[in-house]
Amino acid sequence: MERDGYGLNAAGTAAITERKEQIEHNDRLAERARLGDTEAFGELIERHRNRAKGWAERMTGDPHLADDIVQDALIRAFMHIGSLHDASRFLPWLHKIVRNQANMRLRRGGRFKREKPFAAFETRQADAGDVNWDDLDSILSHLTRSATNAAACKEDPAEHLLRKELYETIRSVLHCLNRKERAVFEAYFFKQLNPEEIAAMYQMTTGSIYTYIHRSRRKLKQEQIRVSLGLHPKKEGSLMVKRKLLELAEWPPEAASSFTFVDRIGHMLASLGDRRETSELMGLSGFAFRMQISDKTTYADGIYMFDWRNALSALMEAAGYDAAMLCGQLSDSPVPLLGAVERFPVVLPIEEAVIPFIRKSVDSGKPVLYFDTSAMRPYVHEWSLIYGYDDESKLVYLTDAMQPEGKTMSYEEIADNPVRFLAAASRREAAPSSRSETEKQRRKAALEAVRFAVSYARNSRAYCPMTSYLSYTSGLAAYDRWIEHLRRGPASPPNRYGLGQLAAVYAETKRYAAAFLRSVPFEGEAMRLVLLAAEAYEQAGEAIAAVGDIVPFVRTAEIVPPDTSEACAKHLEIAKTFEAAAIGYLEKSIALYGEELSP
Structure with missing residues (x-):
């Protein structure tokens, strides 16, 4: 057998090489x-x-x-x-x-070495003769009475009062468990049986017992919050069980956008009987003209860095709707996209804080815009629509960007979402407008959108989070930041996943910018300049799409090779040239026609 200079055979050498590569x-x-x-x-x-x-x-x-x-x-x-x-x-x-x-x-x-067993709490056994030691409710009632009596006769009753409160809390929160969950919980936490013993007792797998224990822990944590807030413990049959599913409007692939914030709003309005072109919503909201890149590397989080509440309110107002919103962040969970949600209030992970909003909206025929932090791959998180709920199975029905058939999530999962953002739209009653007034409003909205495109392109810091270590570059300067990340060299390669998502989203938004500009009601030389801008945006979108062709949007931690990074950087330089030209055309158009269009 052949051996190398160290006495190793080929297999041993290969194993060492593989181990070295893994390290x-x-x-x-x-x-x-x-x-x-x-x-x-x-x-x-x-x-x-x-x-x-x-x-x-x-x-x-x-x-x-x-x-x-x-x-x-x-x-x-x-x-x-x-x-x-x-x-x-x-x-x-x-x-x-x-x-x-x-x-x-x-x-x-x-x-x-884990939760203290129930037997570890020392109590006085007063009136123990009437206690059924096989029934947990009977035991807890007895211990509560014992603690109360001890508090009355001891010199220092504080400790016993604390025990009394503990026993009462345990008794209250255990009502949230079903019969099997409660039996497993009692066996594990109070009788101190190990999961293998419990599995044998109930003829279940050990894995199932761990699942029951984990589920019980979560339910008890939520129920403890309810008790501390003075909410009534939930009892089986205490609420009228309801189930409702809305029929969402058909949303063909050609209407869908990878910028799901506006895409889901368009689908939501279509389901309310108000179908609008995605390009119109992208243009009027300004998202067709936005581009934002993290100052750290090619993360995709710049796509989500805007004021969610104000952006939604403004878009709904432009479309003639009011938006009801429910937002927050959990205090005990790592919060994704902190720069966007840092101003959200801290909320509790309980169903009562979020499910009633869903029920009320769906019952009135309105789907709910929802930020989903458990979206299907390749996404990490995305916007979706909740269109139904089922109290009996405790599930909500919602869309997913990667699943045309939709999916379900439990009430518990909805409540445990570290970022809470839900919104529903209500049509605003408006006085009927004459044809001339409607046309004037269209012109004004178009002029505002064009002005926004120019001002955003010239603003390199359009969104500044309060969190000091987060910063983003926007507008035309975002191209320079993006190219800089690609040319840092092998010591600091770009983020592969983020690069693919940035290219997919921004290639599409540039095309929507072109489509929107071709529809604006300008005239004469101003319209000619706008059409030239539309063509330039189209070309910018194609150049960014070429980046997406090189680095597709997939979930992977692969490193982007230097030659690939350089090829992407060159396409982005072309895209910047075209978008800069588009902004120049729009500035000239405003200068020519802006005063005439102003009210």
């Missing part, structure tokens, strides 16, 4: 993650999640607790990846975070 790839991912590449961080986690769980399980001896520890550790790793100074030390750094989280959980659990 180098891991280090590259860690370095990109340290610089803020979320896709690289996601691939790192997929590679090392099982290893992290193994660390946590060896420390705790409890697979379920290990899952919780790893989840907490990964959130902290994501939030502090920038503090990792040496990318080659990612695994030791992650191991330290897991170890710290495990130690924290073990300290909280005392000698039991």
Whole structure:
């Protein structure tokens, strides 16, 4: 058998080479993650999640607790990846975070190393003869009475009052569990049986028991919030069960846009009997003329960086509607797109805070615009429409950009969305306008859209988040920022996924800009200049589309090679030239015809 100079055969040499390549790839991912590449961080986690769980399980001896520890550790790793100074030390750094989280959980659990068993609470056994020790409600009632009596006769009743409150809370929140969930919960948390023992008791798989425990934890957390707010515990049959599905208007592929904020609004209006061209909505809203690039790298988040509430209100007003909105962010979850939602209020992850809004809107025949942070690949998050709900199965029905047939989400998933944004539209009653008045309004709206296109193109900081480490470049300067990211070199390659989505979205918005400009009611030389601008936007869109052809919009953490980056940069230089020409034509058009069109 052939061996190399170190006494290794070919298979051994190949294994060492493969191992070395894996380490180098891991280090590259860690370095990109340290610089803020979320896709690289996601691939790192997929590679090392099982290893992290193994660390946590060896420390705790409890697979379920290990899952919780790893989840907490990964959130902290994501939030502090920038503090990792040496990318080659990612695994030791992650191991330290897991170890710290495990130690924290073990300290909280005392000698039991998880939730304290019910038997650990010392209580006076007064009047214990009438207690049914096989019935949890009976036990809790007895313990509450015991704590009350102890509080009355002890010199320091504070501790017993706290216990009384604990027992009452437990008794209240357990009503949210169904019979099987409650049985599994009692066996695990109160009787301290392990999942394998519970699985054998109920003739279920161990995996199913873990699912029940996880589901019970989430439901109890939400129910505890309800109790603390003074809401009545939910009891089976206490609410009238309803189910309603709206029939959405047909939305053909040629009407759809990859800029789903405006796309979903167009579909929502069409479902209310008001079908409008997507190009009209894109132009009047100004989104046909926007382009925004992160100052960090080619992330796709610049697409979403605008004032969601004001943008929706303005677009609805232009279309003759009022918008009712429900928005917020959860306090205990990593919030995506923080720069866009940082001004949203902190909200609670309970169904009562969001499901009534959906019921009311759907019952009145109005689909709900919804920001979905669990969109299907290749998307990470996108806008959708909720068009139905089912109280019995506790599901909502909604669209998904990648699934023509739509999908369902549970009430719990809707409430747990770290970004809460829902909106419904109501038609505004307007006095009938004469034909001349309608035409005047069209001219005015078109002039405002053209003026916006020019002012936005000249503004390199159209949107500035309060969060200091987030910044974006907009308008024509966004091209320069985009090209700069592509030409940084191998040491700081562009974000592959974001590059593909940016190209897909902005190639399309430029084409919508061209379509909108061709429809504006200008006349004479002003209209000729607008048509030249439309043609230039069309050419800009084609140049950006060429970038999308080179780097398609797919979910991947692959690195963009330098020659590919350079090819993309050259297409973007062409696109900038055409858009700059378009803005020049629009400025001349406004100068020629603007005064005549003004009211």
